[in-house]
Amino acid sequence: MSTEKQTLRRILDRLFVPLTVGPTLLWIAAIIVYPTAKLLISSFQFRNPVTNEMEFVGLRNFRRLVLAREGGSATFGVFSPEFVAVTKNTVVYVGCSVTISFLLGLGIALLLNKDLKGRGWFRTAVIVPWILPYVMSGLMWRWMFQADFGAINGLLQQLGVISGNVPFLSDGGLAMIALIIADVWVFTPFIIIILLAGLQNVPEQLYDAAEVDGAGRWSRFWNVTYPFLKPSILVALTIRIIFDIRALDLVWVMTGGGPGKATEVWASWLYRTAQVFNSPGPGAALGVVLLAVTFAIVAILYKVFGESPYEA
Amino acid sequence: MSKVELTELVKRFDDVTAVDGISLEIPDESFTVLVGPSGCGKTTTLRLVAGLERATDGEIHIGDELVNDKRAYERDIAMVFQNYALYPHKTVRGNMRFGLEQHNTPEDVITDRVQEAAELLQIEELLNRRPSELSGGQQQRVALGRAIVRDPAVFLMDEPLSNLDAKLRVKMRAELNKLHDELSTTTVYVTHDQVEAMTLADQIAVMDDGEIQQVGAPTNVYMNPRNMFVAGFLGSPSMNFLEGTLEESSTGKFELELGGDTHDVPDEFVDPLTPYLDDRVVLGIRPENIALNKDGVPANVHPATVNVVEPQGEKTILELSLDTGQNIKAAVDPDTVVERGDSVNLRFDRDSLQYFDPETGESLTHDSKPEQKVTPT
Numbered sequence: 104m105s106t107e108k109q110t111l112r113r114i115l116d117r118l119f120v121p122l123t124v125g126p127t128l129l130w131i132a133a134i135i136v137y138p139t140a141k142l143l144i145s146s147f148q149f150r151n152p153v154t155n156e157m158e159f160v161g162l163r164n165f166r167r168l169v170l171a172r173e174g175g176s177a178t179f180g181v182f183s184p185e186f187v188a189v190t191k192n193t194v195v196y197v198g199c200s201v202t203i204s205f206l207l208g209l210g211i212a213l214l215l216n217k218d219l220k221g222r223g224w225f226r227t228a229v230i231v232p233w234i235l236p237y238v239m240s241g242l243m244w245r246w247m248f249q250a251d252f253g254a255i256n257g258l259l260q261q262l263g264v265i266s267g268n269v270p271f272l273s274d275g276g277l278a279m280i281a282l283i284i285a286d287v288w289v290f291t292p293f294i295i296i297i298l299l300a301g302l303q304n305v306p307e308q309l310y311d312a313a314e315v316d317g318a319g320r321w322s323r324f325w326n327v328t329y330p331f332l333k334p335s336i337l338v339a340l341t342i343r344i345i346f347d348i349r350a351l352d353l354v355w356v357m358t359g360g361g362p363g364k365a366t367e368v369w370a371s372w373l374y375r376t377a378q379v380f381n382s383p384g385p386g387a388a389l390g391v392v393l394l395a396v397t398f399a400i401v402a403i404l405y406k407v408f409g410e411s412p413y414e415a
Numbered sequence: 416m417s418k419v420e421l422t423e424l425v426k427r428f429d430d431v432t433a434v435d436g437i438s439l440e441i442p443d444e445s446f447t448v449l450v451g452p453s454g455c456g457k458t459t460t461l462r463l464v465a466g467l468e469r470a471t472d473g474e475i476h477i478g479d480e481l482v483n484d485k486r487a488y489e490r491d492i493a494m495v496f497q498n499y500a501l502y503p504h505k506t507v508r509g510n511m512r513f514g515l516e517q518h519n520t521p522e523d524v525i526t527d528r529v530q531e532a533a534e535l536l537q538i539e540e541l542l543n544r545r546p547s548e549l550s551g552g553q554q555q556r557v558a559l560g561r562a563i564v565r566d567p568a569v570f571l572m573d574e575p576l577s578n579l580d581a582k583l584r585v586k587m588r589a590e591l592n593k594l595h596d597e598l599s600t601t602t603v604y605v606t607h608d609q610v611e612a613m614t615l616a617d618q619i620a621v622m623d624d625g626e627i628q629q630v631g632a633p634t635n636v637y638m639n640p641r642n643m644f645v646a647g648f649l650g651s652p653s654m655n656f657l658e659g660t661l662e663e664s665s666t667g668k669f670e671l672e673l674g675g676d677t678h679d680v681p682d683e684f685v686d687p688l689t690p691y692l693d694d695r696v697v698l699g700i701r702p703e704n705i706a707l708n709k710d711g712v713p714a715n716v717h718p719a720t721v722n723v724v725e726p727q728g729e730k731t732i733l734e735l736s737l738d739t740g741q742n743i744k745a746a747v748d749p750d751t752v753v754e755r756g757d758s759v760n761l762r763f764d765r766d767s768l769q770y771f772d773p774e775t776g777e778s779l780t781h782d783s784k785p786e787q788k789v790t791p792t
Contacts, residue, residue, distance in 0.1 A: 308500035311467050316514035316561075317488030326513070330504040410504075 142394070145387035157384070164388035168376075185364065185372075193368040195279060196354075197347045200286040205340065207287065208294025213328075215295065216302040226299070233292035241356030244285035248272050248357070275365035278358050282366055285353055290346065294339050301335025302328070337408035341401055348397055369393055417478035417491070417568035417601055418443040419464060424473035426459050433459040435625035436473065442618070444599045448633075450612035451622035452648070457605045458573055460622070464603060465571050466490050477569060488517070493562035494571040498578060499554045501546040501561070507533075508542040511561050525564075532563040535597070552583045559591075563598070570602040576611060588614055609649050613637065621645045638767075643776035646699050646769060652732060652744045655705075657698045658773055661691050671698055674739040679715050681765050687779050688770060696779070699769035702732065705745035707753065708760040716760040719743065721753055735759070 146164055148157040169186050215226055232240065247254045250270035259265045271277045309327045318326060351370040354360060360367035360375065367375075369389065377386025419441040426434040434456045441447045449457040462468040464475060466487035475482050482490050493514070501510050508529060515525045533539045536556045546554055555575060562570055576584045576591075588611060595602055595615075606612055612619050613633045621628045621636060621644075629641040640646035640654075647653045659673040661680070669680035669688060678698060680688060688696065708716055722742075723734035726749060733745045733753065745761060753759065770779045 306498070306500065308496050308498055309502065311462075311465075312494070312496060312500035312502075312561075313513075314467060315465060315487045315492065315494045317517035318513075319517075322517060326502060326505075330502075 139394075142387050142390050145383055146391045147384075148387075149384040150382070160384065164385045165392075168385055168388055168392075188364050189367050189369060189372045192279070192364075192366060193348065196282060196286070196366070196368050197344060199283045200290065200347055201340065201343050203283070204287045204291040204294055204343070208291045208339070209298055211291070212295045212298035212302060215299055229295055230292045232288050233290065233296075235289075237289060237350075237352035238356055240285065240289050241353045244281070244288070244353075245272065245357045248281045272358055273362045275362055278362060278366050282354060282357055285357060286347065286350070289353065290343060294343065297335050297339040297342075298332060301332045304335075305331040333408045333410065337404055340408070341404050344400055344404075345397055348393060348400075418445075418476075419569055419601060419603065420474075420476040421460070421464070422474040422476070424460070424463060424475065425471045426456075426463055426468060427471045432625055434463065437622075437625070437627045439620055439627060439630060441601060441603055443601055445617045446595050446602045446604065446615055447618040447620060448604045448606060448612040448616035449620050449622055450606055450609055450648075451628075452607060455622040456625040457607075457622050461494075461571050461573055461603060461605045464490075464569070465492055465494050491568040492571055493565040493567040493569075495558045495562050495573065495575045497574040499546070499558040499575075501554060501557055503546050506543050506545055507538065507549070507557050507560075510546070510557055511542075511564050514561060514565050528564040528566070529560075532560045535563065535594075536560050551579050552587065555579060555587060559594070568601065570600050572602065572604045574606055575604075577606070577608070584611075591615060609651065613649070621648060623648070639778075639781060640699075640769065641778055641781050643697065643699070643771045643778075646771070646778070650701055652702050652746070654699045654701050654769070655743045656771070657700070657737075657741055657743070658695060659698065661688060661694060661696045663692060671696060673698075673717075673737070673741070676717055676737060676739045678717070678763070680770075681768065684768070684770060684780055691772070691779065695773045697771040697773045699771060700763045701767060702744045702746040703730070704764040704767035705743070705747075706762045706764065707733075707745065707747050707751055708762050716762050719759055719761050721755055721757045721759060724753060724755060735761070737761075 145157070147159055147161060149160040149164065150156070151158050168183070170181060170183055211229065215222055215229070219225075235243075248256075248271040250256065250268050250273065253271070255271065256265070256268050259269070260267075269277065271281045305328055310323060313323045313327050349370045350368075351374055354366060354368055354371045355374070358366040360371040370393075373386055373389045373393065376382050376389060421437055421439045421441075424434055424437050425432070437456075437460065439447075449460060451457050459468060463470050464477075466482070466485060466489075470483055477490055477492070502513065505513065511529045511532060512525050515528065520528075529542075530539075533542055536559060538553065538556050538560060541549060541553060541557070546557065549557065555578075558575065576587050579587060592615060604615060616633045618630065619633045619636050620630045623644050629636050629645045631639075636645060637649050640649065643656065647656070657671075657673055657678070659671040659678070662670055662672050662677075664670050668682070669685055669692075671678040671680060718738045719735040720738075721733055721735050723732075725732040725734070729749065730746045731749050731751060731753075733747060735743050735745060737743055743761070747753075768780075771777065772779055
């Protein structure tokens with residue numbers, strides 16, 4: 104081979120990595136880095152209603168959202184009642200939905216992992232709620248919880264549990280419960296699928312070994328199943344919590360955050376602030392808070408479930 | 416220490432019968448090997464003894480106790496699995512402790528037993544490692560250690576050496592032998608490897624098709640197989656089978672007409688073979704019992720042509736075709752000078768001949784040889 108050809112080959116070889124990885128990096132920059140930077144910048148700005156220009160306002164957006172106001176100025180150390188209420192709603196909504204759907208999903212996954220008749224059919228059927236568009240599920244549940252002709256009112260009355268119509272979605276406490284029920288219904292299949300995949304990774308012989316070693320059901324779960332399921336639990340919980348924190352579809356369609364602010368969560372508050380009230384600055388500030396909280400939760404999840412059973 | 420007794424044991428999975436009414440006595444302190452091809456029911460039998468499968472019918476006694484309805488951990492057994500089945504997230508120590516912890520053994524006893532077993536198996540320096548940091552041979556030792564710390568009445572081993580490379584397998588085989596000498600725990604060992612079976616066992620049970628074909632001391636089963644399956648399964652290369660018609664010669668002797676060649680039947684087999692006169696009979700001869708005679712043609716030799724010469728070091732395997740058209744293998748001394756295409760004469764060692772019924776596969780001469788008694792080493 105001539106020297107020129109060798110030199111050309113060497114140059115092309117050296118370009119291999121930039122040429123293959125480069126476009127991907129640009130794409131990531133375009134869809135992740137730019138919006139995140141834009142969000143961060145916007146959170147420090149406020150749109151002047153007269154000039155329609157974005158003006159730098161420092162931490163004012165954060166202060167106004169988070170802190171209580173007295174006579175027009177924010178008071179440090181005291182949270183705004185709206186922030187407290189929305190945060191409480193979000194914790195209740197995410198906490199209850201994720202916990203219930205996780206436990207339910209784990210139970211069903213363990214059941215479907217057994218050699219039961221009709222298992223294949225059930226495995227397919229169980230996915231249905233998750234593959235429906237969330238907005239559609241939201242509409243369906245709204246009609247089911249409807250006060251005058253909703254299916255749930257009808258069912259509960261026929262069963263004799265309630266005597267008159269219950270306005271589920273316009274009663275503060277009941278609306279949150281209705282939301283959680285709908286959310287669990289929609290997202291449990293996701294947990295089932297992920298955990299079921301994880302359960303297939305457990306070597307059968309380990310159960311035999313544990314049986315011979317004298318481990319009971321609980322001990323077998325903790326000492327054999329759980330270590331192998333941890334990576335799947337991490338994926339399931341991470342995605343599930345992220346989804347729920349930013350979940351807007353179900354809340355917006357079913358209750359719109361109401362009645363009053365009874366079911367207003369961070370995602371719906373953000374949407375209302377940024378889009379409905381046309382305030383991109385405060386909306387972005389809320390987005391930054393959400394991002395930070397989500398990161399913190401994911402970090403904790405990785406700490407708890409991040410170790411693979413084969414890792415030393 | 417305990418004996419194990421299986422009586423008319425049956426295991427059916429839906430419509431497949433994996434174990435078909437086997438009876439077997441495993442003497443106390445013996446090393447009994449269940450050997451057979453894949454799917455013969457040997458592993459299922461072991462799992463039945465372990466309590467990992469429930470018997471469809473029949474009885475399992477460990478010691479004097481009927482254990483059919485007992486759970487695995489109530490049976491005082493410990494098991495070593497083919498893939499070791501170590502808990503990957505636990506350290507070696509954790510793996511060895513686990514069984515004892517589940518039985519609420521006092522902490523000081525656990526510590527002592529783990530230490531003793533680790534010393535015995537020379538894995539003390541591995542106690543704080545995880546299985547993923549160990550080689551196959553080390554994992555194997557840990558799996559043995561996990562069984563030993565339990566100090567069970569019976570060890571059950573399911574092809575424990577099959578995942579090791581050839582050299583390590585030979586080494587571990589010797590160590591298992593030594594371990595059994597030291598601990599004298601009754602051991603039931605499953606393998607498809609007949610060399611492993613022959614070298615480890617006090618008692619060998621050859622299985623096929625869910626049934627035990629023959630039980631006995633390894634050498635005895637090898638030398639005196641009950642049927643063509645056992646004869647063909649034990650030994651490598653396996654026994655040659657030549658089918659022919661049994662005839663009486665003009666001198667009153669029996670000979671096997673092999674289609675152009677005749678084989679003289681030794682006098683001691685005349686009695687058991689008499690009912691088969693003028694009938695088909697299979698002659699069995701092991702490759703190592705065939706000698707090569709390149710010179711002249713004395714009586715009772717079989718002319719053949721060499722097809723393949725396979726030097727294996729300590730012996731050379733020849734693939735030959737007899738002039739009758741039948742193929743045959745012979746194991747000869749490595750210094751034998753022979754080439755492909757050579758015409759040779761084969762001489763069968765007359766003390767090592769076996770005769771079988773071609774239809775049932777049963778040995779016709781099995782009973783005329785004395786049985787050897789099994790004594791645990």
